[in-house]
Amino acid sequence: MAKSARLAEVAKLAGVSPGLVSRLLNEDPTLKIRPETKSRVMAAIEMLQYTPDAAARALRSSQTGLLGFALHHVTDPIYAQMVDSAEAAASAAGYSLLLLNASELVSEPATFRRLVRGRRVDGLLIQGGYADDTTGLNDARSMPTVLFNSDALPGFRTVRLDDTAAADLATSHLVQLGHTRIAFVGAEGSSSDRRYDGYLSAMTRAGLAPHPLIAGGWDASPAREVTERYLASGGSATALVVVSTTSALGVHAGVIASGRPIPEQMSVVSIHDTWFAEHLSPGLTVAATPLGELGRRAVEILVDQIRSPQQGEVVINDPAPVLLRRASSAHPAGRQTPAADH
Structure with a gap:
């Protein structure tokens, strides 16, 4: 060249x-x-x-008008509301969003360095809470950066949802229905860990023995495979709390493929809500979290970081998670199943 x-x-x-x-x-x-x-x-x-050289010009002017928004699964429908709210907040502040793949950025240090050191964006929003390998984020410390969905991390500004409360709400709903054998289908990373803690809290409060975490991952296909294996091996749970709605899509399919009707023989409740949840058959009960608020707040916090950098964690607990009751959750087998709430 x-x-x-x-x-x-x-x-x-x-x-x-x-x-x-x-x-x-x-x-x-x-x-x-x-x-x-x-x-x-x-x-x-x-x-x-x-x-x-666009990067050099940006350095001289100190502004590109762009905010990098790095997601691990850019096409995951769970993030639609969050991205819409983030774009609206960015526009209101005079910025545009540049969608990036967080997994590629962290795994390709050279690409990440060019983005950060070249000042091709004025600030970065980076999704954490998955594998939580922070070694690739060292370069991000040199520019305004906000980590969202991750645990608090020294040297960074972080913002996340109250995952523990959401999982507690989902599990408590099943406890109130009369289930005593409830398992949690989780994944890797601190987001899942916080949700498992919420499950444990609700089970302990009810005096019930928690089940070991079922590692199903963040995608539908592996979650389905794990669910089918769990049921084929004699898994005793009568209800499942699932780490996310995308994973629950696979769990839902896995339960039905195993010959167990939902909710007659297995109730399923997930964290988060998205457009397809109510269209499953039966519709999926969820502990809905304020994903739109997370997108808006993350952008606002990043704009503040550009003006005046600071560290610390923000946990969004207002609005609190809300249970949306659909037909996938009911009393355990042998008891009358109540009609789904709408």
Whole structure:
């Protein structure tokens, strides 16, 4: 690949100073330049095919107007409301969102360094709470950054939902229905760990023995496979609390494929709500979390970080998680199943 021309080479060819070329390219309103000189500079730019370095220009102006929004599963429908709210908050603050793949950024240090050190965005929102490997985030400390869904991390500003309360609510709902054998289908990372803690809290408060975590992952396919294996091996639970609605899509399918009707022989409740949950057959009961509020607050906190950096954790517990009762949860087998709430 041919080496890109430098601004100094443009200036030399046009017979002017580099500063004049820079001011011309940046449309400096105070610049006074003769038409023939301007034509000479533009001809040199065309001849050398010079392209201004966007990163360098951003460094000089200290603004790109962009906020990086890095998600681990960009296409996951759970995040639709969060992204919409984040975009609205960014627009209100005079920014645009640039969607990024958090997994690729963390696993490709060179790409991450170019993004951060090149100042191609004014700030970064990075999703945590999954594998929670923070070694790839060291470069992010050099620019305004907010981690969302992660635990508190020294050197960073973090914001997350009250995952523990959501899982406690989901589990308590099943306890109130009369279930005593309730299992938790979780995944890797601190988001799942916090939800498992909520499950444990509700089980302990009810005087029930918790089951070991069933590791189903964050995607539907592995969650279905794990559910089918669990039931085929004689799993005794009559109800399942699932770490997310995307995972619950697989759990729901796995239970039905195993020959156990929902909710007659197995109740299923998940954390989060999304558009497809009510359209499953039967509809999925969820502990809905304020994902839209998370998107809005994360952007607002990042804009504050750009103006005045600080550390510390923000936990969004207002509004609190809300149980949306649908047909996937009912009394255990042998008792009358109440109608689903709408």
